[in-house]
Amino acid sequence: MLKHLYDTDCVTWSPQGKLFQVEYAMEAVKQGSICLGLKSNDHVVLCSLKRQPSELAGYQEKQFKIDDHMAIAIAGLTADARVLCKYMRTECLEYKYTYESHHPVGRLVFKVAEKSQHKTQSGAKRPYGVGLLVAGIDPNGVHLFETCPSGNYYEYKCQAIGSRSQAARTYFESWFHLFQKSNLEQLILHGLSAIKKAIMEDEELNEKNVEVGILGKNQKFTHLNAQELKNYIAQLETFNPNSQIQQE
């Protein structure tokens, strides 16, 4: 009830040690439609559910290529995501101009986190209202990071953020031990299965409202096209993770 006393700006702590503005910003991420990422030894796959503001409109894209070796999936305020996307792309270009090599993934996520934290420590600023799933591949390996409006970032084997993401995370908890050795096809099917857990009863997955992006050690970031998406969604009917265990 006393929340409203301490939630006016970022420079006010609550007696419980919370920054309410930052927590409210994280709520904005939870309102965005679901996006998830999962990785194996050689690939990272990003899946997201696209929203259509009205029947007349197109679907809002949620995955953006940052560089050949890096991409993000967003949940939350799209406008804020655009700013961070532009920043990340600029940093990658500058790094490539100076060193002729790809920006290390963890380092760029760190920079984004620094930028986000800065917004949480000023009277005149507000935190970014977007969470990113950053998929990237560099000499250190295959990476999947999550960034928050709070300025924290975490590395994951698989993660889902956005609306009803808990259902997808529950799916991951059951099956993530298979991901490391999965091939690309299995990884995509796992991702789509996880998203399927998070859609509403009257919704269905189709090639229009789902976005799948893949990144591989020898593969630049690409989106699956409509036909490929249709094929994978059709395969979902018969996809059984248990059979993957029997193979091993």
Add this chain to the structure above:
Amino acid sequence: MIFNSELSAQQQHTTSPVVTGGSVIALAYKGGVVIGTDTLCSYGSMAAFKNVEKIAQVSKNTIYVSSGEYSDFQQVVKELAKIDRSALQYDDGVHPSPRDYGNFLARLSYKKRCKINPLYLQNVIAGFHNGERYLALVDIYGTYLESNFVTTGFASYFCKAIISNYWNENCTLDQAKQVIRECFKVLFCRDCRAHDVIQLGYVDEQGVHVEQPERVETKWDFNGFKTRANEKLHTQ
């Protein structure tokens, strides 16, 4: 006292070097890259500093040498070390590869050249990364060239024939070192700003090895010198 603040505010542009280092010769061999340079810094025509060790280890698997203005060399070593230290700041275990250093130096040299205030250097960067050897030349203008052999200064004129005849990119380390020693023998004869003490350093899979300076064998009792057969005698 009158301070002429205009003079001190004016930025000077490097037009000619003051303390200079001599030629650098770098050769790739089977399993790495070896660089040789002499240990002299000249003050014009004076051999001012004769014990200068000029092979800089920039990171675990990269070495950097240059010929030209020595203070610029020292500054570049600091700049390159800064990059390596940034890995500590980010704490992510990512270290620049030799190629990253080479490209960075090319960008830096080009930037300074564009402001008509160059780093008065011919730079050589050598390294070994991911099982591959690396050798590049970055010149005063910021030109960046990767190659299996690199020479700067007078070595470009005198030594290419020697390198061409006695070296190939798959020779052994000792063969490559021997070629470099031969080259410096010739340089000491013909280059007025050369010195007979040289230092060799090489990078291979195990890392960087910089050797102690060594004196190059010199031979002066050639018949041509003794009899002066090629020289025209001046007559009254």
